[in-house]
Structures are given as C-alpha cells and as structure tokens.
Amino acid sequence: xxxxxxxxxxxxxxxxxxxxxxxxxxxxxxxxxxxxxxxxxxxxxxxxxxxxxxxxxxxxxxxxxxxxxxxxxxxxxxxxxxxxxxxxxxxxxxxxxxxxxxxxxxxxxxxxxxxxxxxxxxxxxxxxxxxxxxxxxxxxxxxxxxxxxxxxxxxxxxxxxxxxxxxxxxxxxxxxxxxxxxxxxxxxxxxxxxxxxxxxxxxxxxxxxxxxxxxxxxxxxxxxxxxxxxxxxxxxxxxxxxxxxxxxxxxxxxxxxxxxxxxxxxxxxxxxxxxxxxxxxxxxxxxxxxxxxxxxxxxxxxxxxxxxxxxxxxxxxxxxxxxxxxxxxxxxxxxxxxxxxxxxxxxxxxxxxxxxxxxxxxxxxxxxxxxxxxxxxxxxxx
Ligand SMILES: *Cc1c(COP(=O)(O)O)cnc(C)c1O
Numbered sequence: 053x054x055x056x057x058x059x060x061x062x063x064x065x066x067x068x069x070x071x072x073x074x075x076x077x078x079x080x081x082x083x084x085x086x087x088x089x090x091x092x093x094x095x096x097x098x099x100x101x102x103x104x105x106x107x108x109x110x111x112x113x114x115x116x117x118x119x120x121x122x123x124x125x126x127x128x129x130x131x132x133x134x135x136x137x138x139x140x141x142x143x144x145x146x147x148x149x150x151x152x153x154x155x156x157x158x159x160x161x162x163x164x165x166x167x168x169x170x171x172x173x174x175x176x177x178x179x180x181x182x183x184x185x186x187x188x189x190x191x192x193x194x195x196x197x198x199x200x201x202x203x204x205x206x207x208x209x210x211x212x213x214x215x216x217x218x219x220x221x222x223x224x225x226x227x228x229x230x231x232x233x234x235x236x237x238x239x240x241x242x243x244x245x246x247x248x249x250x251x252x253x254x255x256x257x258x259x260x261x262x263x264x265x266x267x268x269x270x271x272x273x274x275x276x277x278x279x280x281x282x283x284x285x286x287x288x289x290x291x292x293x294x295x296x297x298x299x300x301x302x303x304x305x306x307x308x309x310x311x312x313x314x315x316x317x318x319x320x321x322x323x324x325x326x327x328x329x330x331x332x333x334x335x336x337x338x339x340x341x342x343x344x345x346x347x348x349x350x351x352x353x354x355x356x357x358x359x360x361x362x363x364x365x366x367x368x369x370x371x372x373x374x375x376x377x378x379x380x381x382x383x384x385x386x387x388x389x390x391x392x393x394x395x396x397x398x399x400x401x402x403x404x405x406x407x408x409x410x411x412x413x414x415x416x417x418x419x420x421x422x423x424x425x426x427x428x429x430x431x432x433x434x
Contacts, residue, residue, distance in 0.1 A: 057239030095224035099258035106235030106248030187347030216347035268292030
C-alpha cells in the first residue's frame with residue numbers, strides 16, 4: 053500500500069536520537085530549549101513552547117488566552133477534531149465558520165457575516181482558530197483586520213503548515229495572530245513522533261504556556277507568591293498538566309529542521325506534478341491563493357461528480373493506494389451533533405466532504421509511485 057503520508061528519517065536523525073539516549077538527560081535536558089530555539093530562528097517569532105502534541109499545545113494556548121466557561125470559540129468545520137476540542141477542554145462553547153469553496157480554508161466573508169450577526173446578538177467569540185488546511189495559509193491579513201474590529205484573539209492551527217509562507221514570510225511568525233501551533237506527528241511536515249509547538253511574540257503568553265505545560269509549577273522567584281523555603285523550593289501557581297516533550301523527541305525535531313526547506317521543495321514539486329498530470333480531468337486540483345506558498349502537507353482533489361466519490365475511493369484502496377479523506381466535517385461528528393449541530397449547518401464544508409480525496413504526498417514518494425497513484429485514479433474515474 054502506498055500510504056497518504058509518511059515520515060522521512062535519515063541516519064543523521066537516528067544518530068541525534070541515539071546521542072540523547074546515551075547522555076545524562078533523556079527529558080528536561082538541553083534539547084527541548086535547543087529545538088525551541090531552532091523554531092524561533094526559522095519563523096522569527098520571539099518565543100516557542102514545545103509540547104508533547106499539537107493537541108496539548110492548542111490546549112495550553114487556549115488556557116494562556118484565558119478561554120473558559122461561557123466563552124465562544126470559532127474554528128473551521130474542515131479540520132481535525134483537535135482544533136475544536138481544545139476549546140471544549142476549557143469549558144468554552146465551539147461554533148464553526150464555513151470554508152471558502154476554492155481554498156477550503158475558513159472563508160473571511162463567512163467569518164465577517166457571522167461576526168456582524170454575533171455583534172448584534174451580543175455573542176461575539178473570544179477566540180477564532182483558523183486552520184491552514186493542507187499547508188496553505190488562511191487569508192490572515194483579512195482575519196486579523198476583523199479581529200481588530202471585533203476584539204477576538206487568534207490562534208493559527210498551522211499543524212499542516214510548518215515551512216510554508218504567507219505574503220513571503222514564514223508561517224509561525226505570529227504577525228497576524230496571538231499564537232501559532234505546529235504538529236510534529238509523523239504524517240506532518242517534520243516529525244518528533246508525537247509533538248507540537250506553540251509560537252508567540254508575547255512574553256506573557258509564552259510564560260503562561262510554559263506553566264500550563266508543566267503542572268502550573270514554577271522555580272522562578274519572580275513568579276512566586278511567597279518567600280522561598282530553601283533551595284529545593286518550587287511553587288504551583290496554576291492548575292497545569294504534564295504536556296512536556298522529551299529530549300529524545302526534541303533532538304529528532306532539531307535534526308529534522310535542518311531539512312525542512314528541502315522537504316517543502318520536494319512536496320511542492322510533487323504537488324506541481326500532480327497538478328500537471330491531473331489537469332483536464334473531471335476533478336478540481338487544489339487552488340493556491342496568490343499570497344500563499346504552501347507547505348503541501350496534503351494534496352486534496354475534489355471530484356466533479358459526487359455520485360462516484362465512494363467508489364473511486366474504494367477502487368483506489370483496492371489498487372493499493374492509501375488514499376484518505378481530510379476531513380469529516382467536525383460538526384457532523386456524533387459528539388458535536390449531540391451539542392446541537394446538524395447536517396446542513398455548513399453547506400460549503402459538507403459539499404467539500406462529498407467530493408474530497410487526499411492523494412499520497414510525502415518526500416519519499418517516488419515518481420514511479422506517483423504515476424501508479426495517477427493511473428489508479430484515472431482507472432477508477434472511468
Ligand atoms: C494533526 C493535527 C492536529 C493534532 O496534532 P497532534 O500533534 O496529533 O496532536 C491538530 N490540528 C490539525 C489541523 C491537525 O492536522
């Protein structure tokens with residue numbers, strides 16, 4: 053089976069991990085700060101807070117922004133459930149903003165319409181979480197302008213998008229957001245097996261996320277509320293979690309970052325080749341916004357004909373092509389339906405869901421394998 057995504061681990065990565073295993077610290081040593089430094093260097097954001105997953109990073113990001121009971125958080129229906137769940141962890145209410153029919157990212161027009169209504173009803177969101185689907189940035193300048201007008205915070209869920217650019221600047225620089233989140237799951241752009249990172253330019257938010265990442269405990273006298281009892285002393289000043297990344301994983305992350313631009317280049321070349329070879333078929337290839345240089349995490353086609361969607365998918369799986377579907381609209385998940393969402397609530401997202409198929413895309417996909425994918429697809433479309 054040709055999978056839809058796969059990690060790219062070389063000997064240098066393996067050696068970096070083994071070196072940590074033989075060292076004094078396999079967690080809470082020097083490698084996590086080093087990995088964080090490599091991400092601030094790369095994105096030019098001021099602070100990076102590593103976590104043991106993007107899901108954890110989304111959670112501590114929401115907590116740092118003060119999201120809590122009674123608050124409203126909006127995200128896209130076409131995302132992994134974690135983009136919405138992080139708000140529920142904090143006791144907030146989740147709602148969705150429909151997608152743009154060409155980029156499949158949160159539509160700034162739909163967002164504005166929904167904000168105008170919410171403003172009249174007194175139900176404005178505290179936080180909006182745009183998701184850079186497939187690695188392509190949302191239209192952040194427009195979303196940021198709306199945040200200035202309506203007073204909501206922004207977390208970019210850039211789980212797909214590390215290495216991508218928006219308006220010629222790295223995604224993750226937080227120019228248009230309070231916090232940006234990356235994921236390092238093996239199917240994503242770089243990997244630490246499990247792992248995530250929160251980027252921000254705000255020292256206060258970074259400090260809070262570091263507290264929430266590690267039990268709400270501090271050893272910094274400046275943050276303490278009482279006199280130190282002695283050299284052993286630490287204080288718990290918040291209710292936090294153990295969301296720490298290990299040094300073993302961080303060493304892998306730092307090593308992977310050395311090849312990030314190469315990874316993005318190969319992904320873009322493969323995506324461009326799909327574009328060429330799939331032009332003039334009964335399907336839409338992924339449209340790129342002119343402000344975007346996508347990290348190309350996913351290559352999603354949309355079939356013109358919804359009737360054969362499932363059969364094309366099944367035929368490709370039978371031919372050994374590990375196609376996938378990103379994503380089932382979150383509001384149609386049973387857990388969210390129980391919270392009051394229904395079919396028909398976000399029609400553009402639901403229409404996308406009835407046509408979308410993710411084709412294999414990863415750095416080690418060979419041209420021969422890509423040809424195999426295309427042949428299987430054209431066969432299935434017949
Ligand atoms: C993968 C992913 C996450 C969660 O990432 P983990 O590191 O697996 O927790 C969140 N949001 C999106 C959009 C993702 O694709």
